[in-house]
Amino acid sequence: MGVDAIMFVKVGGNRTKDRVQLVKDVAEAAYDIAAVFGASTFHTIRLESSDKDWWPNGRRALELVNSDDDDGPAINPTLGEVLIEVNLGGCYWGPGYERGSIGELIGIAMWLEERFSPCEVWYGGDSGMGTVHFNARTRQTYVKHAAGPDGWAYRRAWGMDNSDSVPIPLCSLCKKPYQRYGYGGSGNFGSFSCLGCGDHLQTHNKGVSWQRGDKWHNGKESVDLSTKEVALLLFA
Numbered sequence: 001m002g003v004d005a006i007m008f009v010k011v012g013g014n015r016t017k018d019r020v021q022l023v024k025d026v027a028e029a030a031y032d033i034a035a036v037f038g039a040s041t042f043h044t045i046r047l048e049s050s051d052k053d054w055w056p057n058g059r060r061a062l063e064l065v066n067s068d069d070d071d072g073p074a075i076n077p078t079l080g081e082v083l084i085e086v087n088l089g090g091c092y093w094g095p096g097y098e099r100g101s102i103g104e105l106i107g108i109a110m111w112l113e114e115r116f117s118p119c120e121v122w123y124g125g126d127s128g129m130g131t132v133h134f135n136a137r138t139r140q141t142y143v144k145h146a147a148g149p150d151g152w153a154y155r156r157a158w159g160m161d162n163s164d165s166v167p168i169p170l171c172s173l174c175k176k177p178y179q180r181y182g183y184g185g186s187g188n189f190g191s192f193s194c195l196g197c198g199d200h201l202q203t204h205n206k207g208v209s210w211q212r213g214d215k216w217h218n219g220k221e222s223v224d225l226s227t228k229e230v231a232l233l234l235f236a
């Protein structure tokens, strides 16, 4: 759930005249970009699991498309231009929604700009998030925001709600409060992570006992903390 990142490369000029060559270039680039950034960065669809109506030929990291059919503002190509869709697999990141992997998104945009030069890379989020020409100047404003006081404001906004009185632990290494991401158990359950060191803690009884680790979030099975360890926990 959440706002997914969308990205398109707009290519014009002589490159679009030789369609056969362009199709080959996109296929090569689709493989290369996944090999560089990791296939899991992209939402590819293999043939055997493909919905025949939507993706009869499967879907690679990059595909030539006729138009931007996402929810956001249209980035339709004008006459003589073609659009390459970047099938990203992660969340959008932007000022006001600091959630996805900003470094990865910027790196991908720079790679595409280099590979398909001259071209324009357009970026935004589905669900109507603003779509921008993601050129060097725009990328710099995003980095500026990321390096400023609100660089992770989205996580902070979600992470400090303890209206159910589950205590928020303080990281003994980073000296910062853990960010909360799990709620429930009639107000008794809380799961927390430290953004500075990646530690995870959870409680099922409003902080009487605690477990370290969260298989789904950091790959570590949760293990009960001893009474002594619980006594040493600090709280925000």
Ligand SMILES: [Zn+2]
Binding pocket: 171, 172, 173, 174, 175, 194, 195, 196, 197, 198, 199
């Ligand atoms: Zn920490």
